[in-house]
Amino acid sequence: MNRQNRKTGRRSPVASVALLLVGLLATGGAYAAFTASTASASVDLSSPEVINQGQKLFAANCATCHGQQAQGTQNGPSLIGVGAASVDFQVGTGRMPMQASGPQAPSKPVQFEDAQIKALAAYVASLAPGPAIPSESQISGGDVAAGGELFRINCAMCHNVAGAGGALTEGKYAPVLKGVAPVHVYEAMLTGPQNMPAFNDLNLTPEDKQNIIAYLQYNEQNPSAGGLELGSLGPVSEGLFLWIFGLGGIVALTVWITAKSN
């Protein structure tokens, strides 16, 4: 390239790229700075400001189906007495606000920030006593082996022994448990969302729940020793895998063996 034609400074071809980068970094950084969530900061659920904020959020997002005083309507049940735990679970996993009223509330992208979720929880908790959000000590530690035994007896029939989920009647299902936060697992056990039974503290004690969570966490942190899990669905996926890749591969090899050498 001719030296005289080389452009420098703002006319350099690299300049436009650099400008784009600067713009992206600036706007992205600003966005991140202004929307920093205060997830780690603990919210005081009994504070009147928080409850007030929660009430406003409730009126704007939940009241259509659950009623202005959370008393329930045709489209949604009463939330009086469901406690902060229910709200933290349902809204925290994105199940609420529901897309359409129905028996199955699939988890979907969370619509609110954590501070807002806590505010909603505080408001609903203020309506009547109900299950509380568990503390950090309630969802950590725990005996993995005891948890496993309880999980198999109380949970595996719907969620599958490996938490891979399972079918319920009429198109409903028990969801996959992988990737579910320990606090949400606790809350689900305690409050019995949708068609899941509620496991009160006399059925599964807080220690039992802690153990179950420890078991689930252990499985998540320790993938199978045998290799790929194929969704942990058992013989169905194993059989399918074998017919497609195992037998398929061997049939391909057979075709090679029996073909005339070119």
Add this chain to the structure above:
Amino acid sequence: MATNEHGSSDVVPVTPSSGAVVGTGVVPADAFENPGLPPHRPRVTDLDPKKKKRAARFIVAMFWLSVLGSVSAIFAYMFYPIEDGSISSVRLNTLFVGLSIALSLLAIGIAAVHWGKAVMADKEGVDERHPVRGTAATRSRAVEIFKEADEESGFSRRTLIRGGLIASLVAFPLPAIALFRGLAPMDVDPNTELKHTMWKKGLRLTQDPTGTPIKAADVTIGSAFQVIPEGLVDLPEHEKLDAKAKAAVLLVRLKPEDLHWTSKERESWSYDGIVAYSKICTHVGCPVALYEQQTHHLLCPCHQSQFDIANECKVIFGPAARPLPQLPITVDSEGYLVATSDFTQPVGPSFWERSTTCASHPHHRKRVSSHLHRTTWMSAPAFQAPSRSSVARSSPTTGRSSSVR
């Protein structure tokens, strides 16, 4: 025999040289002749010696790759030990030993096949077959031999001897079959076993697996308790699972107005909306434990039988034929849930003698092992009249079994 598509009857019923019957086979007279083996097409490796050398080198490389695989499998075994409590160490060991073994095997296979295909002599052979069927002479001689043997022994003629032979040959294995009775205890009658569980009046409902008793107040609406009878956890090890396989129960609470009963008696088996049902599916015996809190449906995961708790667990879908039996419950003086009797029908899958009742049979002791009857070694109750008086003879006084060996 048949005409061809164009209507001409140039099809002759031919008997091919082997003499075999052709049946529906059509043997046309104007069929094409077999043109013989096609001309030999030489392989690339036969035409080009360089390609053959390359193929040979590839084969050698593969075999040595296999050796490498075998050696690395041994190294992987040594250098990926299992650490106590570390699942990832097991995973790595499995992965590397396995991949190395796979390499060593696949490489041999590829090498051997390629050798056979590309390098070994490309010579197809032609072998003549001989008919599998014997010659006419052999076949007739064989028939003759059997005929002679029959005449000389008098097998066809002497019907009494023949009958005796057949009878004795049929009878001699029977003692061996009789020995199979010993596969199970001699002094137990399977039908009576199937008709009773550990549950009885006053036995508390306790939690599975701990055996903690359950108070009625603990059972809130929407909860599901997995229940075993009081005392099951204290049974000797070899009896626990046998008892559990019949006594496992699911305990739930509905609003009393949501429960629909066919009789007052059935309603009396519940307690303020708390109902207890056998967990053993009436289809083929898997535990029915999937409880849907809102719909009050119970689903069995094995074959998808569905039961409606609000309607005495009647079957609403799936292959089960009978509703789940209900355990009659009430509360004791301290508020704990107790059974008021055993199930009033056999739990679990159906069986032939299910509807025959042990009407005259006294109700049972707590322990399964004392529940023994003096029976003859092979009394099949199915062949007896439904009255059970001849069977019901456990020793009432000592509570211990008098066992027949």
Add this chain to the structure above:
Amino acid sequence: MTPVEYAGSYVPLRGVEMSAAMSSTLDISFDIRGGLLMRQIHHWAALLFVAAIGLHMLRVFFTGAFRKPRELNWAIGFVLFVLAMAEGFTGYSLPDDLLSGNGLRIIDGMLNAVPVVGTWITFLLFGGEFPGNDIVGRLYTLHILLLPAMVLIFIVLHLMFVVIHKHTQYPGPGKTEQNVVGYPVLPVYAAKAGGFFFLVFGVVALIAATVTINPIWNYGPYDPSPVSAGTQPDWYIGFADGALRLMPPGLETVWLGYTWSWNILIPMLVLVVFLLLAFIYPYVEAWVTGDKREHHLLDRPRNAPVRTAIGAAGVTFYAVLWAGASSDIIATHFKVTMEGVINTLQALLILGPVIAFMITKRVCLALQKKDREMVLHGFETGRIVRLPGGEFVEVHEQLDEYTRWQLVSFNDNAPLQLKPNPLGKITASARFRVAMSRFFFEDRIAPVSTKEYQAALEHSSH
């Protein structure tokens, strides 16, 4: 099956009470180097074993390799198929885990439903009530001693017959019913077959090294109370599980004071009849055709349209039953209701084989017609030529004699004709046989004869 407390490497089961069978399987998996690998190779190989037998059986069926003199070998092979399934079932029940334990529970329930002797069969099998303490030990003896011995005996017989009868061969130029053309065992075939052994073993090892199978540590020890969502047997028992699932509700009667569990008996009967029909098929076809010639040249499936269609119907029936076993997983994965899946499969079980039969038969006949056209009129070369009159034609080239032989050398069959027997009567069995042969061979495409070929050549040369 004395309960022990697990004290090995796998943390989530430490201290849990389980049978020695389960505990030892966990030890193999987590405390012995290469143990899990061996378990996985063994189990993956078991799945492949039955799949390969099934595929082989289908190949033999669709090419008619079961015809005289190989009917007995088909029967032996079929017994091997059943033995392989038994081996698999007894094998995966040995760890005494939750999944296989529930499978045994299902067997117990099914056998209990057998009239008269059902309760005694289960009682003797389990050594008392379910689950008892004897079953795993008994399955162990079956799995490692008795069944392998039988498998070995039958394989020896099976291969012995292959040597005596010599292997069948695909039709082709130079191949007749009186010869075998191919590479001799030594050295080429031995190299390929030996190599194939290593390739199969290698594929199994590759899969076993990378993909989990039968994670018994997730299932935990067998207990009659817990159960897992998604409880299915290994794939080759799927058709039986599916048969149980597809029964409609309420099929049980009490008659003469005894319980008739039609919901169990009907599936069992259907399965037994289905297997029996497959078992006796060679004899049925031999009776229908009355063909007592030896057949060493295989049929191309298209040249036996009704046989191929029957096979397709059978495969469809089996596949629908097999799909039934995973009805709940189909429901969750395709976001449909399990009731919808089951009802659809119930309908498909009846309609599917019929539709498959009709479509397959028509496809075979169409392919035969195409072959016929190729012989008579040659194949399209893709060269378009414009004739002096302006007409465009595609040039067809006649097949060389070797390719042509392939298309004209198949067995032709025509329906039997009804004739009185030597006593002057037409028996019902003869009528039935003629009707069956009409069902088989009424729609047929005969191979091209030399006369027709000459006629076609003359016509095309104008």
